[in-house]
Amino acid sequence: MDKILNIAIAEDHQVMIDGLTALLEEFDDLKVTIKAKNGVKLLEQLETHQPDVILMDINMPEMNGIDASLKVKEKYPKTAIIILSMFDDIKLIKECLKAGVDGYLLKETGIDELKEAITNVANGETHFSKPVAQKILQRKNKEKPRKSNFKPADLPLTLTPREIEVLQLICEEYTSNEIAAELYVSVNTVETHRRHLMEKTKSKNIAGLFRYALQHNLLLQS
Amino acid sequence: MDKILNIAIAEDHQVMIDGLTALLEEFDDLKVTIKAKNGVKLLEQLETHQPDVILMDINMPEMNGIDASLKVKEKYPKTAIIILSMFDDIKLIKECLKAGVDGYLLKETGIDELKEAITNVANGETHFSKPVAQKILQRKNKEKPRKSNFKPADLPLTLTPREIEVLQLICEEYTSNEIAAELYVSVNTVETHRRHLMEKTKSKNIAGLFRYALQHNLLLQS
DNA sequence: TAAAAAATCACGGTTTTCCGTGAGTTGAAA
């Protein structure tokens, strides 16, 4: 039971990678074997060898933590995933749960809980930060039906490349007119993309779109 | 010249504090003497003893890194400050420069550059990440005059408590009407606050407001 | 190659945001 656990870190901030590594390697039974700056690179490295636990940031370029988790769980269902997120937004947590992650910690978490969570998920259990667990429990209550919204199943939340492009420009303070000019399409087209974006991200206005972009690491200049 | 440098870390994410500490203490000539979760706590601890270098995150609750830097430089002008930010937004960088910081690193930075930066600023020099330095140099070119905007000096960027309240609700997808109901004031009042917010933050729409809130860590649920 | 998904465009209508301008009240600091 005291075998060494191999850890993968997927995280875009180099200081954070370095810091986490230094931190975890103070434990004799933990070893950081994989460091990746985004989901794509993580998957590449997983082909060589699989760790016991993956510490996954959500905000990563190229491929974010949620999409990466989905793919990892597809190929290596036995590998445990702990999400390390700055946000305890219920929408986001739900997406992660759906992706099959085994734990969800906030970055406010200290090393002690982190270590505990790693041990737990390595043993096949789950581990969620208190605030996160609370949100999960509360969620049923807060399901607020938005206008006439009786969609049977969940929407496919995947945005198309074009939609992402539009979303990014929206977050850069572009108006629909300006976006149309930038992308060489009609304003009507842009507005259609906007409509789809609002639906897919379940937003009510630009603030909601920005929030989504932020949490899924779609912002341009970041 | 080889004396031990005392470092302060001001950063709201506990894992990051722990990680940075573990990382820095691998160097014999660095010692982390202060750890603070926000600007207020940092200032409290500075009264006891001053470090040589402060590693300052921008996104902190209570008091953000910019305001904290201002106060620190007021009281302890000899203490060097390095900003550790996720954003290389020119607006933000300018605010930091105005606050008198000695360095500005992105969180993508690795440990090597971090160490180098610490040494540099401790020697009275400055240190800016490449992308940051570039933005600083480019800034003259990009000064885009906004409509009829010929303000002589810089506006006071400090938002009033009420304005912050309104801003936060805007970022929560509230409409002006909803905000008015929430705060028990007239819609006209809310719209006035909005107008002031747009001016002070130099925004063109909600996206700009959200960006400002994000970068100054004014978001509610984070 | 047929079906599905993505991207394109149109149009009319409602709501919200944005903008300018002006002004009264209040509490705190000079």
Place this chain on the structure above:
DNA sequence: TTTCAACTCACGGAAAACCGTGATTTTTTA
């Protein structure tokens, strides 16, 4: 005590966003 910043309210107009509905073309994929 007056000056000032913060907060409050009003109104009108323009611009942008939001919403519904429907439709064509292109690209991808099964």
